[in-house]
Amino acid sequence: MSKGIFFSILIRMDKVYFLKDFNKLNEASLRLLEGVFLPDSDLLVKIHFGEGGNKTALFPKDVEPIISALKFLRLKPTLIDTPVKYNSPRNTVEGYGEIIKERGYDKLAPYLVSNNSVEVQTKDMTVGVCKELTKSKGVLVISHIKGHRCSGFGGAIKNLGMGGVAKESKIEEHTLGQPVFLSSCKGCGVCVNLCPFGAIKIEGGSVKFDYSKCGGCSICILECPNGCLKPRQAIFDDLLAQGASACINNLPPNTYYINLIKNITLLCDCVSDSGSIIAPDVGVLFSENPVAIDKASVDLINEANKQNVFLEENHKDPYLHVKYASEYINKSWDYELILL
Numbered sequence: 001m002s003k004g005i006f007f008s009i010l011i012r013m014d015k016v017y018f019l020k021d022f023n024k025l026n027e028a029s030l031r032l033l034e035g036v037f038l039p040d041s042d043l044l045v046k047i048h049f050g051e052g053g054n055k056t057a058l059f060p061k062d063v064e065p066i067i068s069a070l071k072f073l074r075l076k077p078t079l080i081d082t083p084v085k086y087n088s089p090r091n092t093v094e095g096y097g098e099i100i101k102e103r104g105y106d107k108l109a110p111y112l113v114s115n116n117s118v119e120v121q122t123k124d125m126t127v128g129v130c131k132e133l134t135k136s137k138g139v140l141v142i143s144h145i146k147g148h149r150c151s152g153f154g155g156a157i158k159n160l161g162m163g164g165v166a167k168e169s170k171i172e173e174h175t176l177g178q179p180v181f182l183s184s185c186k187g188c189g190v191c192v193n194l195c196p197f198g199a200i201k202i203e204g205g206s207v208k209f210d211y212s213k214c215g216g217c218s219i220c221i222l223e224c225p226n227g228c229l230k231p232r233q234a235i236f237d238d239l240l241a242q243g244a245s246a247c248i249n250n251l252p253p254n255t256y257y258i259n260l261i262k263n264i265t266l267l268c269d270c271v272s273d274s275g276s277i278i279a280p281d282v283g284v285l286f287s288e289n290p291v292a293i294d295k296a297s298v299d300l301i302n303e304a305n306k307q308n309v310f311l312e313e314n315h316k317d318p319y320l321h322v323k324y325a326s327e328y329i330n331k332s333w334d335y336e337l338i339l340l
Contacts, residue, residue: 003277010303011028011280013110013332013334013335013336014288014289014292014331014334014335014336015287015288015335015336015338016080016285016286016287016289016292016293016296016335016336016337016338017032017272017285017286017287017340018283018284018285018296018300018337018338018339018340019144019170019283019284019285019286020230020283020339020340021142021283022262022281022283022284023041023116024284024289024340025065025066026065026066026068026069027073027300028284028286028340029065029066029069029070029258030069030073030287031340032256032286033069033070033073033140033238033256034073034311035076036138036177036254036256037070037073037137037140037249037254037256037303038050038137038138038254039073039074039075040074040075040076040335041076041137041138042075042076042078042137042138043070043075043076043077043078043136043137043138043139043140044077044078044080044131044132044133044136044138044139044151044162044177045077045078045079045109045110045139045140045141046081046139046140046141046142046159046160046164046219046268047063047079047080047095047141047142047143047159047320048081048104048143048144048159048163048269049068049079049081049090049099049100049103049111050099050103050269050273051088051090051269051270051272052088052089052090052099052102052103052107053272053273054269054271054272054273054274055075055274056146056263056265056269056274056277057263057269058144058260058269058273059103059104059106060103060104060105060108061259062260062262063113063142064108066140066142066258067108067109070140075138075268076110077107077110078110078111078112078138078148079105079108079109079110079111080111080112080113080114080130080132080133081099081113081114081163081167082113082114082115082130082163082164082166082167082320083096083113083115083167084097084167084170084270085167085168085171086270088270090196090304091129091167093113093115097111099111099202099268100113103226104244105185108123111314112132112134112197114130114131114133115166116130116131116132117119117130117131117165117166117169118128118131118134118223118247118250118334120247120250122242122243122245122328123177123234123238123242123328124233124239124242125172125173125176125233125239125243127165127166127167127169127242127243127244127246127247128165128169128197129164129165129166129169129246129247129250130164130165130166130247131192133247133250133299134250134251135165136251137252137254139251139255139256140251140255140256140257141156141159141160141252141255141256141257141258141290142155142258142260143155143159143257143258143259143260144259144260144262144263144269145156145259145260145262145264145279145282145297145301146263146265146267146268146269146274147239147264147266147267147268147274147275147278147310147313147314148220148267148268148310148316149196149215149267149268149314150174150196150216150219150236150240150316151156151199151217151236151237151240151296151316151318151320151321152176152310152311152314152316152317152320152321153297153310153317154258154268154319155259155294155298155316156257156293156294156296157240157241157244157290157294157295157321157322157325158240158244158248158268158292158321160239160243160244160248160290161173161242161243161245161247161321161325162240162243162245163240164243164244165243165247166245166280169243169281170243171319172239173216173236173239173240173242173243174215174216174217175216175232176231176232176234176239177211177216177217177218177231177232177234177236177238177239178211178214178216178231178232179209179214179218179220179221179222179229179230179231179232179234179303180229180230180231180232181227181229181230182217182227182229182230183226183227184206184228185205185206185226186228187205187206187207187209187338188225188226189202190220190223190224190225191207191219191220191223191224191229192207194219194220194223194315194316195220196215196217196219196314197213197214197215197217198213198292199211199212199213199214202222207272208235209265213304216236216326217236217316218231218235218236219316220306221235222316224316228242228315236319236321237316237321237333238321238324240321240324240325241321241322241324241327241328242324242327242328244290244321244328244329245325245328245329248251248290248325248329250330255288256283256286256287256288257285257286257287257288257289257290257293257312258285258286259284259285259294259297260284261281261282261283261284261285261300261301262279262281262282262296263277263281264277264278264279264280264281264282264301264309265277266278268315270318271332273333278305278309278313279304279305279332280305280312282297282300283300283303284303285297287335289331289332289335290325290329290331290333291322291325291326291331291333292331292332292333292334292335293326293335294322294333295322295333295335296335296337298319298322312325
């Protein structure tokens, strides 16, 4: 490769800014967010408020330095998320509102739980994208990096791919990734041992699926040594990326991403107990590119731990859904890491 070609590749890389010291989050936010959004304008802050009782999800104190920076920059932030479908107080607008108050976010900024959506067609789904996000003049996506049983980990792509879409689309992302037989099962039992939901057992020398328990993670499909399985429509990681792309491709041009890499738990913030801490805190990342910031998050965790942490713990390649998202939103996951 010539020096000229190499240089052109380098200058196309999106920047990801890395802050190691959480105590300097306000200072870094002021510096990086100045000029990103129009002063004196409304701004939606997409965040996962956490399930009730969860002690490791983000709390107001974790994001207060960012919100304070926004207000100092004469912005008017409103925190936003969408209801879930599963059995939780967060499956209704009213119930989610109570959780938000319980966790203290109502004292940080105004909040909105949106049940409104607009339809966006992707390769395999008609995705209901949060209407308010598509109509906003500016969006800041604040994501907590943690493990996830279906996608290996959750970051900005998960925050929007699942958290930025309607209940029905959340369901489809799981159910369309459920396994069906492509050929006769060999009864090796690999999928039984790997299923995070306990939805598979062997009967009569062949596996049986309990779809009422199946989360559609597609791990069994990807790990079957005999290639006996296929998804109903597409693997979970592909579907999650499609949901994210439907959202990201319809956000305003002035959209920005912040990933907080702390309290890295085995499971997602969607449950009251996210399990054990599986890696030490790393810091905070800032970027205009959602796939680059997620890839950098995983890279930094793996570098610090000398292993692919989420793959080891959750048996799912954490880069898989990031790679799909890169293709669907036409963003490179290559990046230039800049230490703050």
